[in-house]
Amino acid sequence: MGKVSSAIINTENVYGDLEVAAKASGVPVKDVDVDILAVHTKYMIGEGEIQSVEDLSIFDNDEFFLNPELHIEQSYRVRYYDKTVTEKTHLPKIAIASNKTLTKIRAKILADSEVRYTADLADELENAINRTLLKYGFLIGVRSNNLKNEVRRVASLIRVNGALIEDVIFDVAQGIEPLEPIDDAMIYHYKNKVENADDPNSSVLSVVSENETIIEYVKSKPGRNGRNLKGELIAVTEAKNENAVEIKTTEKIRKEEDDKSIRYIAISQGYVSDEGGVYDIKEKLEVNSVNLKTTGSIEAGLDSDVTINVTESDVLKDAIGPGMSIETSTLNVQGSVAEGASIKARSVTIGGLTHAKSAIESVDADIATHLGTLTCSGEAKIDRLEGGSVRARVVNVNVAVGGSITGEEVYINELNSNCTITAAKLVVINQLRGRDNRIIIDIMQTPEYAKNLKVYTDEKQTLGRELHKLKANLQDKLSLINSNTSSVGYVKKRIEELSATGTEAPASLLNKLKDYQSLVYEYNTIAKHYRTQKERYDEVIAILQKMQDMIFDSKVVNKGRWVELNDIKFELIEPRKSICYVTKENELARVITIRHLEIAGEHIYEIKKSNEMPQELL
Structure with missing residues (x-):
């Protein structure tokens, strides 16, 4: 350029020639800038003839643009100029960004209080954006029909407001994003429901609901190539078909198929059984024992309608092993429950004994010998209580030899020594054989x-x-x-x-x-x-x-004679105080209650004893 302010040339390498032009004219490259005057676009299909393109909308046709043999080239007529001596319209700063695949370009024109409207402002903005596209190797004018409208909109905003008062963001061009193929897959949904499937202590059961998909074969789907805004083809791989296997089922599982997948669906609620490669939905599981070696823990769910029968009955062996956990609808155990075992079920029956460090939660429970912790929202039946703890709405114990009992109503056939019994409404004892028992009436034990x-x-x-x-x-x-x-x-x-x-x-x-x-x-x-x-x-x-x-309606009933040194306590709510009574040897007081008297304005609460049995307890 030297003594002239600009030079116009045709080039295929705009920014490479910019450095050459700067060197040839003796102008520092930092002072040289470029205007794009025209863009010449050509394409060729495979080894075919090169075609010049006047109307770039041909590339808006996706099928044409995605032709894998399409090759696009552009050359440019540009004007290099010395920006230190050439006056140009002041433009706001423009940031250009693209996505990872280069199929989408977005421009951000930053707010600028100094910019002013001129007749050529829209053209200058477009030129500035195209120069940036060119710098990063993007095609100009290809699939960018929206660009002219957007720069005109920005120019109008500046004209109306006297400046660009806020940032403006818009899409410059949009290529075609590739669609990745979908490989075929066999998905065992029921296995994915089991937590910690790689843990040997995890559940062996996967409980499913009615109409739940338990197995699904996802069919393969071919992908689609894409093409970015540099004109480069983005090829995708072929979809794989490697996982199709034959699935055999019973009549409790139905098969549904569409163009996307084959689904195997449970007809009823239960757990999924795989026996000899035949899948079934079952509601009853029978195992000899539950332990780390054979089954691991079993998590079927409280609302599963699954019944688990554990048949081990040898008193020297554990039917439910140490540290095992079971959650199911119904659990029937012929034998015993070991240390650290945890059971949750709606209905529990245990024919052996429960370890002192075992825990059971249920609605109803029936246990032969109980040493552990039992919590029921309904009724608990225990043949022999030996130091264990039980809390239920209604508690029935045949023989109590130490332990803790809490319920709204408590019925004990034979009460020995060292038991703590807390009831909200009623305690009934058929035979009292021991002492040092604590019987407490506290209506706060009724949750409601x-x-x-x-x-x-x-x-x-x-x-x-x-x-x-x-x-x-x-x-x-x-x-x-x-x-x-x-x-x-x-x-x-x-x-x-x-x-x-x-x-x-x-x-x-x-x-x-x-x-x-x-x-x-x-x-x-x-x-x-x-x-x-x-x-x-x-x-x-x-x-x-x-x-x-x-x-005052609560009762402690002993159908026989009392043994000495058994404490009876009624807990008042308001005022909060305890009314206590200690039984005497051979005392005959079948029904013990509390009554309230008001004498001379003073409230008196005292123990009342009676030998008249309520009709409903005879």
């Missing part, structure tokens, strides 16, 4: 009662605090009303006198009367709310009293 008690107790406290504040507020407003009554009376009289003479009352008098009336209205509104809350407070007090009185 305890929950309701907390709700109403909390409400009582909340209402009490609110009533205290309301009462104080009422007293303050009443005092203010009373102190202003006489002066307001004068104001009313004065307003009436002025009105009678046709004179308008001063605003100060009217405002004073209005303030007084507002005060009275506020007082009446608060008083009404106070009465409503007080009524509810009295209702809650009555409910709590009724709940408290439930303890």
Whole structure:
């Protein structure tokens, strides 16, 4: 360039020739810039003839653009100029970004308070974007029909607002993203439901629901090549077909097929069984024992309708091994449960004994000899309790030799020594043979009662605090009303006198009367709310009293004679206190309750003994 400000040439390597032009003209390359004046596009299919393209929309046809033999070339007519001596329109900064596959280009034009509208602004913006595309090797004008409209929109924004007040982002060009092929796959969904499948202690069962897909063969699907905005083909591999196997099932599994997959679906709820390569849905599992070596833990789920029968009955062997866990709908164990075992089921039957360090949760349970921890939401039946713990709504124990029993109702055929029995409503003992037992009546052991008690107790406290504040507020407003009554009376009289003479009352008098009336209205509104809350407070007090009185219906029943040194305790709720009684040797008191007396305003609670058995317990 030298003494001239610019030079126009045709080139296929714009930025490579820029350095040559700068060197030839003696201008530092940093001072040389380029304008794209024209773009010449050619293409060829395979070894065919080279075709010049005037209308670039030919590349908008996906089928044509994806032809694997398509080759696109561009050359450019450009003007190199010395930007230190050539005036150019001030442009905002432009950032260009593409996705990983180079099939999408997006431009971000940054807000600029200095930019001003000119007639050639849109062209200059387009040229600036194309120069950046060219710098990174992208084709210009190919699949970028939206570019001209977007730069015109930006120019219009600048024209209207006098500047570019916020960033503008838009898509410049869009190639074709490749679609990866889908390889065929055999998916055993039921196995994926088993947690820690590689753990030898994990469950051997996979429980499925009705209409749940247990196995699925996903058919292969071919992919599709893509082409990026440099004109490069993005080839994908062929889809693989390597995993198809024959699946044999019973009538409890149905087969459904479409163009995407073959699905094997459970007709009913249960666990998936694979016996000799034939898949089935079963509801009953029978094993000799559950241990680390043979089965691992079994997690069938409480709502699975799966019954597990464990047949090991040898007292010297564990039917449920150490540390094993079982979760199922119904569990029947002929033998014993070892240390650290954990059982959750809706129904549990154990024919042997439970280890002291075992834990069982169920709705109902029937256990021969219990030394561990048992929690039931329904009924627990235990033939022999030896130091174990049981909590249930209703507890039936044949022989109790130490241990802890908690329930709403507790029935014991033979009670020996060192037991703690806590009941909400009733304890019935057929034969008492021991001492040092603790029998506690505490209605807080009824979960629903305890929950309701907390709700109403909390409400009582909340209402009490609110009533205290309301009462104080009422007293303050009443005092203010009373102190202003006489002066307001004068104001009313004065307003009436002025009105009678046709004179308008001063605003100060009217405002004073209005303030007084507002005060009275506020007082009446608060008083009404106070009465409503007080009524509810009295209702809650009555409910709590009724709940408290439930303890007077609770009973401790011993159908035989008492042995000495057995403690009986009734726990009052309000006031919170214990009423205790210690039995005497050979004492005959078949029914022990608590009663409430009020003497001279003093509340007295005392033990009441009777030999009249309730009809329902005879």
